[in-house]
Amino acid sequence: MSSTGRGMIDFARQFMPALAAATETVSGGGRMTGRRVGIALTLEPKTACFVEAVASLGAEVAVFGSGHSTKGAVAAALAESGVQVFAEEGAERDRVSELREAFIDTRPEYVSDDGASIVRRIHAERRDVLGDLLGVAEETTSGVRPLRVMEAEGALMVPCVAVNDARVKSLFDNVYGTGQSVVMAMLDATNMQMSGSAVVVVGYGRVGRGIASVARGLGARVTVTEIDPVEALAAHHDGFRVRPLAQAVTEADFVITATGIGHTLTAEHVALMRDGVIIAVGGAGPPEFDPSMGPALEWGPEVRPKVRPLSTGSGVTVFVVADGYCANTSAGEGNPIEVMDLSLALQLRALDLLATGDLAPGVHLLPRHIEDEVAGSQLAAAGIEIDQPTEAQIRAATSW
Amino acid sequence: MLDGFVRRRLADGALTGKRVAVVLHLEAKTAFLATVLADAGARVVVAGSNPWTTRDDVAAAMVERGVEVHSSRRSTPEVWEADLMKVAETEPEYIIDDGAELTVRIARDRPDIYSRLKGVSEETTTGVARLRQMEQAGRLPMPVIAANDAACKHMFDNRYGTGQSTIQAILQLTNLRLPGKRVAIVGYGWVGRGIANYVHALGGRVVAVEVDPIKGLEAHTDGHEVADLMTALGEADLVITATGGMRSVTERHFPALAPSTILANAGHHDLEIDVPALRDASTTEEEVRPGVTRFMLDGEKPVFVLAEGALVNIAGGLGHPVEIMDLSFSVQALGCHLLASGDLAPGVHQFPIELDQAIATAKLASQGIRLDLLEEGQSDTLSELLEADTWRSRGSQ
Secondary structure, eight states, rough: OOHHHHHHHHHHHHTOOHHHHHHHHHHHHTTTTTEEEEOSSSSHHHHHHHHHHHHTTTTTEEEETTTTTHHHHHHHHHHHTTTTEEEOOTHHHHHHHOOOOOHHOOOEEEEEEEETTTHHHHHHHHHGTTTTTOOOEEEOOOHHHHHHHHHHHHHHOOOEEEGGGSHHHHHIIIIIIIIIHHHHHHHHTOOOOTOOOOOEEEOOSSHHHHHHHHHHHHHHHEEESOHHHHHHHHHHHHHHEEHHHHHGGGGGGGGOOEEEESSSSHHHTTTSSTTTTTEEEOSSOOOOOEESSSSSEEEOOOSSSEEEEEEESSSSSEEGGGGSHHHHHHSOOOOHHHHHHHHHHHHHHHHHHHHHTTOSEEEEOHHHHHHHHHHHOOOOOOOOTOOOOHHHHHHHHHHH | IIIIIIHHHTTTTTTTTTEEEEOOOHHHHHHHHOOOOOOOOEEEEEEEEEOOOOOHHHHHHHHHOEEEEOOOOOHHHHHHHHHHHHHTTTTTEEEESTTTTTHHHHHHHOHHHHTTTOOOEEEHOOOOOOOOHHHHTTOOOOOEGGGGSSEEEEEEEEIIIHHHHHHHHHHHOOOOOOOTTTEEEEEHHHHHHHHHHHHHHHHHEEEOOOHHHHHHHHHTTTEEOOOOOHHHHOOEEEEEEEESSSSSGGGGGGGOOOTOOOEEOSSOOOSOHHHHHHHHHHEEEEETTTTEEEEEEETEEEEEEEESSSHHHSSSSSEEEEEEEHHHHHHHHHHHHHHHHHHHSSSSEEEOOOHHHHHHHHHHTTTOOOOOOOOSSSSSSSSOOOOOOHHHHTTOO
């Protein structure tokens, strides 16, 4: 089993030049040596490359992953190479909680967090290890949001780097990575054709933009729904139909949510849908799609792997991909390797930045030069050269 | 479609008691076609059209429903040949064929059965080309319907079906990203066009390779870069073969490949990427992910082959999307019905335009889409063109 995991990890590494470059840069400073690092990202081949990069820098690494997104073969391969693994494929909720507590018990100094789940847990329930925690690198939009709330309320006690907010992350990972992988995971799970279909994309943030663009590319007629007038206007200018959600879902073949906000799509909306609609979540997962809110719906048994029917009393059955968990990680392998190469290179640089000890408690952005170096390393690997600004351009840009 | 429209058309008893062999990629959608034919009274025998693409669970379910099946997944080419001959032994009257695989074998090995064949309906571009060669050689004693050439087949199945599912399978097998990828597409027929369209739409950069100047010019005019194969291979991150022929990428091309190039095949032949030659030129071969084999060329340059060079969308994915096969198999079922009810002369026949239009009309209606009818006075008729008075009264001069 672990040999498959090893093969998959090594295949991914072949397409991760930015992570390799970041590892080399960070190794020069030696700041990760002997540090306890906890990594709580979706556990699959790409993050395994990141885990092994951190371990190669001399850190003691522990990893945690949820039951529905952990790839068992990868976890086994990591355990074999000496990493402490607190993740089991298919683990149920109670078991995942146990694993998470055991992971926190390793008293990590630095954490790569996803959805701020570990840093929130430590601040709220596990203050016994808060003194050990020196910094957090947060991967997602859904995680940066609560960190900023904590900061505003004066509750955040450690420096956090919002890796998600780096342009090199959100312009690529969220748009191209999640956009491609959510749509593909949904099509893989259902074996459906997208050309000629009506797709509703709920939310036109970066992920929604990516999904809408991929769906259009595959020949769908896309309708966007929004609550933010600026994003809605952007969707309108991008040539998409913009409608209120309750209206849009009545004509949909596919409904994909990408808001990252709970209770976005509910049973009220399902009741308005046509028979046979496919629902997938491209945002944060439950309860972004909340079938408990509104009229009573009934779940049926899986009709294909990762596809379950949900019926209204009035003869309408819709099909939900991955029970409403984020489709790309739960029904597929997550984001593509090359975009995670960028994100994980930034993660590594963020850990290294936190380890300088120069950052105060609060939410910080990655400095521009780090972003430029990470983007530059992937361009270099693709053999792409760009221009340097001339003296005259620099003068023009910096004078008034 | 298949469940409603086609069933109704087949209900006239023309297929009752007829022996029909179905040789297609054996998965859920194909099984449904076989069931529809069996329900219309035909005695159906099924085999897979490729040694690597049969799904055992589907085969088992068909046996349970009383259909005779000779096929299993991961069989060897030898077992597959033997399975095809078992189907031949049932002395089919009609064949729904893929790549003309069964028809050609019966012609070669069982001339006695071949002479009694009453008709063949052919699914693929490759198979139609083979059967036309047979016709030219004077070795086609029965009528053949070029199901592939029906608009409701190739315009949708080959272009959108293979296009979407090929890209889907490649991304799923590798977990790689398409935006920014340089993708060489070898062959710009219906399949190549479809793949190129999706690659472009998803942010990949296409370079098309052709031997036909008209198709090459079409690719150029569609906005794709066009280059010779050696040049294209040298710059490609991903190579997709879609010629329907053999050995498109072979020994002399290997030195041109960049390290870590991914090779995938979307054409009928497993040998379109010459995997045996690649094996000979490599020091090691290892499956690094399910469906992804790494060959070390000359011991130092890794290249990756998907699904062992078999049709990547079927052998490495789920096959065509459901809705597309509904169209394709409607063509096949009606083609088989036409062979059984008509008295077509020997030779390759086009699928009748009336049937093509009937299928498209039924499909549109199932989607709730309405079209307009041409009204009187809207078409340019010969009588108007030749009658000066009418011509002037139209205000054309």
